[in-house]
Amino acid sequence: MTVPRPAGPGYLADPVLRPATVADAVFTRLRDAVLSGDLAPGDPLPGERDLAESFGVNRHAVREALRRLEQVRLVAVRQGEQTRTLDWRRTSGLDLVLGLVDGDVLDTPTLTRDMLEMRACLGADAARLAADRADPAARRAVVDAVRAYDDAVSDIADLHDADIAFWRAIVEASGNVAYLLTFNSLVSHALAIAPVPSDHRADELLDIASHRQLADHILEGRSADAHRVATSLLTRSIPSLDHHDPVTPSAAGERA
Amino acid sequence: MTVPRPAGPGYLADPVLRPATVADAVFTRLRDAVLSGDLAPGDPLPGERDLAESFGVNRHAVREALRRLEQVRLVAVRQGEQTRTLDWRRTSGLDLVLGLVDGDVLDTPTLTRDMLEMRACLGADAARLAADRADPAARRAVVDAVRAYDDAVSDIADLHDADIAFWRAIVEASGNVAYLLTFNSLVSHALAIAPVPSDHRADELLDIASHRQLADHILEGRSADAHRVATSLLTRSIPSLDHHDPVTPSAAGERA
DNA sequence: GAATTCGCACTGGTCCAACCAGTTGACCGC
DNA sequence: GCGGTCAACTGGTTGGACCAGTGCGAATTC
Numbered sequence: 001m002t003v004p005r006p007a008g009p010g011y012l013a014d015p016v017l018r019p020a021t022v023a024d025a026v027f028t029r030l031r032d033a034v035l036s037g038d039l040a041p042g043d044p045l046p047g048e049r050d051l052a053e054s055f056g057v058n059r060h061a062v063r064e065a066l067r068r069l070e071q072v073r074l075v076a077v078r079q080g081e082q083t084r085t086l087d088w089r090r091t092s093g094l095d096l097v098l099g100l101v102d103g104d105v106l107d108t109p110t111l112t113r114d115m116l117e118m119r120a121c122l123g124a125d126a127a128r129l130a131a132d133r134a135d136p137a138a139r140r141a142v143v144d145a146v147r148a149y150d151d152a153v154s155d156i157a158d159l160h161d162a163d164i165a166f167w168r169a170i171v172e173a174s175g176n177v178a179y180l181l182t183f184n185s186l187v188s189h190a191l192a193i194a195p196v197p198s199d200h201r202a203d204e205l206l207d208i209a210s211h212r213q214l215a216d217h218i219l220e221g222r223s224a225d226a227h228r229v230a231t232s233l234l235t236r237s238i239p240s241l242d243h244h245d246p247v248t249p250s251a252a253g254e255r256a
Numbered sequence: 257m258t259v260p261r262p263a264g265p266g267y268l269a270d271p272v273l274r275p276a277t278v279a280d281a282v283f284t285r286l287r288d289a290v291l292s293g294d295l296a297p298g299d300p301l302p303g304e305r306d307l308a309e310s311f312g313v314n315r316h317a318v319r320e321a322l323r324r325l326e327q328v329r330l331v332a333v334r335q336g337e338q339t340r341t342l343d344w345r346r347t348s349g350l351d352l353v354l355g356l357v358d359g360d361v362l363d364t365p366t367l368t369r370d371m372l373e374m375r376a377c378l379g380a381d382a383a384r385l386a387a388d389r390a391d392p393a394a395r396r397a398v399v400d401a402v403r404a405y406d407d408a409v410s411d412i413a414d415l416h417d418a419d420i421a422f423w424r425a426i427v428e429a430s431g432n433v434a435y436l437l438t439f440n441s442l443v444s445h446a447l448a449i450a451p452v453p454s455d456h457r458a459d460e461l462l463d464i465a466s467h468r469q470l471a472d473h474i475l476e477g478r479s480a481d482a483h484r485v486a487t488s489l490l491t492r493s494i495p496s497l498d499h500h501d502p503v504t505p506s507a508a509g510e511r512a
Numbered sequence: 513g514a515a516t517t518c519g520c521a522c523t524g525g526t527c528c529a530a531c532c533a534g535t536t537g538a539c540c541g542c
Numbered sequence: 543g544c545g546g547t548c549a550a551c552t553g554g555t556t557g558g559a560c561c562a563g564t565g566c567g568a569a570t571t572c
Contacts (some may be wrong), residue, residue: 019335019563021525023323047552058527060316063553064323067279071327072351073440079275079553080534090424093441094434095328095349106433114434117385118378125377168346177362178350178370182438184329185349275534277554303523314556319524335524336564 022057026065029055032105034074034085041087045075048083072096094185113239119186120234122179123167127214127230130173131223138173139219145169146215149208159205164190166211170230173218201237278313282321285311288361290330290341297343301331304339328352350441369495375442376490378435379423383470383486386429387479394429395475401425402471405464415461420446422467426486429474457493 030051033039045051048066052059066083069075073091077083088096097115100106130142145166152158164187171183210233217226286307289295301307304322308315322339325331329347333339344352353371356362386398401422408414420443427439466489473482 023525049552060319061526063316064320066553067320067323068327071324073444077553078534079277080536081552083553089436091440091444092437093349093351093354093444094437095351096437097434098349110431111433114432117381117432118434118438121377121381122374125373129373175366176370176373177367178353178374180345181348181350181352182374184345184347188329188347188349279554305523316557317555322524333524334564335562337523339524 022061023064023068026051026055026057026062027068028099030065030069031072031074034069034088035105039085041085041090043085044082045085094182098185098188115186115189116234116238118182120231120238122182123170123234124227124230126167126171126174126176126179126183127218128223128227129176130170131218131221131226133175134173134218138169138175142166142169142173142215142218146211149211153206153208156202156205163205166215170214170218198237198239200239204233204236207233278317279320279324282307282311282313282318283324286321286325287328287330290325291344291361295341297341297346299341300338301341350438354441354444371442371445372490372494374438376487376494378438379426379490380483380486382423382427382430382432382435382439383474384479384483385432386426387474387477387482389431390429390474394425394431398422398425398429398471398474402467405467409462409464412458412461419461422471426470426474454493454495456495460489460492463489 030039030045039045045066046054048059048062051062055062066075066077070077072095073093074086074088074096075083076086086092097106097111100111130138134142145162145168149159149162149166152162168183168187171179210229214226214229214233217223217229286295286301295301301322302310304315304318307318311318322331322333326333328351329349330342330344330352331339332342342348353362353367356367386394390398401418401424405415405418405422408418424439424443427435430436466485470482470485470489473479473485
């Protein structure tokens, strides 16, 4: 009995997709078990030896998977004790969603909307900070990026890349490392959903005038204007979701 | 020759700190080598066998460390090829900073300021969203949390915990999973710096009136007011840093 | 001589089989 | 009943063997 090999983790940017390994398969299976609730927070996992046997793989493969689960804070491992499941809503970080297809195991049809909202919030603040305190070289990098934007209008894919480069320049100029790292996670996840840019997204990408305006505001230090234009650009793509209530019918009331 | 065992990863919330393992030590060493620039982006790492020998540990321990490095996107591993160093500024996520003491290897004395800025940005937006669209139960949870706040004023540690619980309720109410996950990372990192709350932080924590106001705005759906009060609360703790320029003398200009 | 092909020498991936080191709880003696 | 002891878990570590891709150089072919 061998564990089926799912598609490898898609979060590696440059290289060709790495073929899935045995440890990847175990990781995916266990991660989904935690995220789907099959393993409730606090529940102990089977021992490494048991998992290895039931998956039909070597114990080391299981251990490597558990290491990764521990790294994203889905489980807690301590020698002598049983490995326990953690509550990802209270412990995990944003990187958890990488390698997840939207609407897959995580019961969040809103996940894409959530990340777009976050992008808008951080992007606007980064633009403000960049206008406020970026050093001259960083400001020039933003202007250069918006210039490169022009050469990409012909192809939608190029435009997408240029857009990412543009915002990266802004986030870099903001001097906020936390924003930069979170931006990376957002971009990595975006790769999974990039092939389906909506009309709203096209509206944003094709508004070259606003992009140039924004770069100019940053260059000249007009932080309030930069914030305003950035917000205007970044909020267009956010789907409304029609006030779609959470999936859980009435579970929310039980946490009084 | 045995690798020295550093303090274990401090990002596990509840349990007692796990004693550092051999793989932890290797992970820390390699991570620091990447973050400090000893291993430049694109550089190949020594082979697993070489690393195992030079660290005086078994190859399996090295592999577990490499798995974790791959998980935080500091290296790229592919069978047959050499393991290569990635550019963390372009690939890593926010979880990278967990387990890092501020000013340690990451040349970012601004890291704490950055995370406080992010907290302010996300917290304010979460408050706005919560006032806009939270379901009744979630609004009540916010009010309950601010009530529990009263009982904690006597002890500064309790107050700190109550504050976290209060903001968690708001982030939960916002219905944005991305905010929730990022909040977790911020809180986890805060654990490392919690023992040194500044005067500004105390100003924020002791302003019970504003907290109660904020909860009321959310309860009544006044999103603009909620955003304003939240911003006011969350921006007090942000150190100014006296426009401290980046450490790199003039390297920023070279990326034109 | 240049292009192709083959094959060895790497790289990481997987497995087996032990044994070490903490934790727990049942058992036995006081 | 209380306390110590030991056995039976748990994960942690090791060694060694072999599988499976990659790349580069040498041998072959045109």
